[in-house]
Amino acid sequence: MENTGLSPYKEKHAPNVSTTISGVDCYPKPSWMVNKSILDTTWEMRKTGHSLEDNQNHTQCLSFTKEVSHNELLTDKNNQTLLEDIRNSLLYLNTKGKITRAERTSDILIAACHLILHANELQSLKNNKAIKSLTEISFEHVNDYLLSYKVERQDFDKCLNTILKRWNSKGQIDWGFLKKSIKLTTRRFESLKDKLTKYLETHHDGFSSKVGYIKQCPNACIIEFDLDHDLAPKVKTISNEVSKLHALYTARPSQKHKFRHDVQKLFSSGYTIFDDMVEPKKTPLMPVQDALHTLSSALHFVRTYGLSFRTYLSSLCKAEKVLINSNGVKNILDNLREYQRMVFESTPIPDPLSDLNITSWRYESELDLYKNDFSDGITFGIAVRLYIASIWILIASFSTARTTSLLTLRRSCFVQSPIDGLFDLVLRIPKSSERWELEEVHRPIPDLIYDYGLEFAAFVSEIEERRGLVGDDKGSYLFTRTLNARSSTASFYLNETQEHQKAFGRDALDDCLDTFFDWIESPLTNGKRWYARTHQFRRFFAVLYFNFTDGEGLDELSWFMGHANLEQTFHYAEIAPTDEWIEEAECTIAKTGAALNKHINADDAIRAIIDKARKTSKVSTVIEPLVQKLISEHKEKTKQEVHFCRIEGKDVFFYFTENKGS
Template structure:
């Protein structure tokens, strides 16, 4: 079989069809793909036996491991019977086969899914199972099982999902929380509520309407918080290696969504990992200590509740995997045609779906100035910061392991001790000896301590005044992350998983004689690529990187290698790493700490702020999704900022058309359309494109408004005064941004529907005796009248 040629395989395929006998073709297919070896009751990621009442799942995908426990016995019905009772086994088996179908190649186009996709599919199916259980009484699920499933029932769930999102559409979470609170606050007396408010006055503060999804009055809110406190909502169970029971209790004044979620749904659903459920602003007892100076300007479109078309399609695909249970002897059955009409187009008849969850475009000049600041900071301080940090950590290790050291050197004397305040012995060293290890250049800059607690007064101003070594390290790592994100245009998962060293190809010092003559590439794992299945692996790709930036990466790798050699790490390292200021060790970043480094950069260089409602100031905090978009955006904005030829040179492309092909291959059509929409909106104000009047007419026709009511002005003038002074002369109001975003979204719809298009036209001109590649952008109206 393994020696079959392509022609022989096609002959076998045709013969199988002619004879109606596919046994040999099945063997040939399985020899190459292994899809018929898949065991429905024992996929590689299911550690338990199929009939078990508790499933333990472990899915590995490259360096990530996803673990999950499904406790089938946790579900009970109105008659107090359990899902695992004998009479419900057909329903239970249907749920189980539904989940194992997620990785069955015979149900997924002959492909083995990657681990991350399997985990995502199980998450979607679990949510759908729980929705069926929550709303099951309306179809007598406990009595009739799946025979009661109907098209109307499933369509109703999907419409709710499309309009309200997973949490409220499938779980009806906000309504259930409100009902639960109103039911239980009756046991809280006025005196109890008053005492509670005196202790936690923050819970009675004035809130904006959008911060009150539960719709509670101040009195109801105080009583609700008082009752929640009585059930442990403000204390969280946290795993602790030091605790004999493995559990320790800590204050959780922001609220613990897991406790509330479990209280509401106990017995009704399969218990789920509810870490992604945010807490309610209404139910907080104090202000959260943030790692950033201001609240963030939202970086995604603010369309409350609405689901993206892509996510709805994922849910529909997950729902239709339920078809695999029909025809089995040991499962509950339903009428097979009930899902025929469950389609995205049908759902769109009832609810408006977002085309795609889209990240907002950053003002281009903001990013250009950020790149400049980050690059200059790295050039000036990279070596000083790395050498000082390594010296401090090495001396700290010696102090904690030396013969005369106190074993409690890195431990706190009392469990009540603030972890940000050092013990006496440690404080003496960090306040004196440790500072002697910081190089003169940084001390002259202002460094006079290792770190500054987030609770300290004027902490961000002190960090900008360079008072803390570790905070300067965070700015340095954040700056390198920013430049990597812009220049290499990678996904955040791809950046987080970069190795601590040997990311450059070739792996030689860029300052060496050979290195000065070498063209460098950055090697990374490409997410959403490679093979799936038990031994799935992402593909590795190499992309050109400017030599000057290759040197920055090289120095970072040398620093990492020094840390590893000196045993100064608390875990395995990645390229970008995070300092633990308490343990004085370094560990690899995750998404949270990666973003924390970006926050440090945005606060240090004081990125612009915008005024929100109630005169609240919020800052631009960049995220990798936006920097990745910026890479492609440079092409379209380059006509205004002259950045295109520099980008071409940095990436090693020979000409502009080559660069454009690379951009369009690197970015999806959806991303490019978003960038084009942003460019068109700015071009309206600057009159940089022809056919503007035709665009106005098309917008008026599309949205049923008068031409005169469409304003072509934007907040460009407000954002353009972000000049060399690195300050906004005018702070725009959020309403101005929202108007621009709305118009941008409308233009985006025209682009996605093909009604308009924006494409470059390349040409060559002679300038000062030299041939120069250039281009112009053309707005085309493809459907007029």
């Protein structure tokens, strides 16, 4: 990493004092920085939540070598003034506690460089000299930079027509050619490119991603791109950009050439310059039948196959080692694939695994890694992928943890309390902590999840032990990269790898989940399948808990989800009267009413509806739709809606209540 030799200035004045700071003392090195010198043009930073001691595999790089003008980088000598002030700003913000995580540092640096590049491109269009200091950035530059997040319809239509005429897939698109033809600034073109990509992925099959696992069905979770609305910038995007640019203004005491614009005051959340913005959308809520089908399938998988899967892997590994040793270690590289084929054919598959129809230990080609047709069986690697998805879904559903929390789970995360004998999951909650390393917290889990989790941890250890990769459970990840298909069949004589010290990748996780949804044949909705993600299981738990406690368990739910306030939890758990849950409640009432000898816990209005339907007919198939019709008529007449709650934690009580949305 190159050292520029520039000396950042240490703060010696109050934040509001505008006098230029003098001195050559350096700011203290941030706690999340790994490299020794803050003068390096590349900073190596610890990742949030990945704080394994002395482990360099959990770092990310922040490079100051970024474009700030045509053919010019921030680290070029003629841009040293900019480099010094921006770097000082980042160090100042860290020293003052305005930055607590390395990722935020990177975000601010990128935003600053994007703003400078945009300003210089505007300068070039007017044949003005390039900007060489933060002071030279004008209000017009900042204003136009934020406005560049809006995409003009004529630009969108022009590029879309060109793409559809010239290319047949996303990989074929020559974005450089498009940028030259449209003559936009880099920031405006990046906004346009983002909108074009999203539109093409939802409206043209040939332009969807072909990397990794290919889903069998269209994704019901994806909301189609609306040209009349989605060309506007997102509220959250503008708010984030305003916040990052305002950080430069906050850090002006550390700057020789000060950034002059109070971005937060000038632009607020963006509505001062935009007539229309895309409001944040709630995490899509899985239909009840899909969520329950997924959970039951995941439970079935780990219960039926978990132990036998580990036993089978152990048998394969032992037989492989015996065969290799008997034929000489020196031949392993040339014959490993053949050895593993022989081992697979000679090792009996345990009876509980027969339903999986495992046809080979090793994948035969790259296509086998992402096979989405399971009619003729699956490889061992695909079975591992299904196992990963199953345990992930269960932990995500019962812990409400976010993706980062689950990816950073240690193998020792399943614990039993010595006090009450109950079971906990030890995890880290990113948004509840102001420290980059994150504190560990405990969340209760059912005993079954504890048992299945321990079995999965033992399975992961079995894979690593095959290759001689032994580590401490407290320092090893539960979801580790040794779970990928290539690692589980790699030679155990080639153990020069750090994969066991790295967390499983997010893209690899998505492939596991998508494979699982197709393998279990998750129900289709209008020809589409719900390929859910971690956040949807999190919201499923929130909605379920919130509604079955009739909103009275909000404090407990807020703590469980790691929310900063109750308002966030209520927004997360609350659902509209037209949602799946109200429909499910109405269906339950109708089915109960159709069962002539079955009692229902409900208010007078609902019981009156059921009594009326039962007096009309004694045939169940007639009563059920009649109850639903009478409920609809009652809702239309009274403007009420169906709600439900639990009585003393047991029976469900149904009742009509005022529609808050009316």
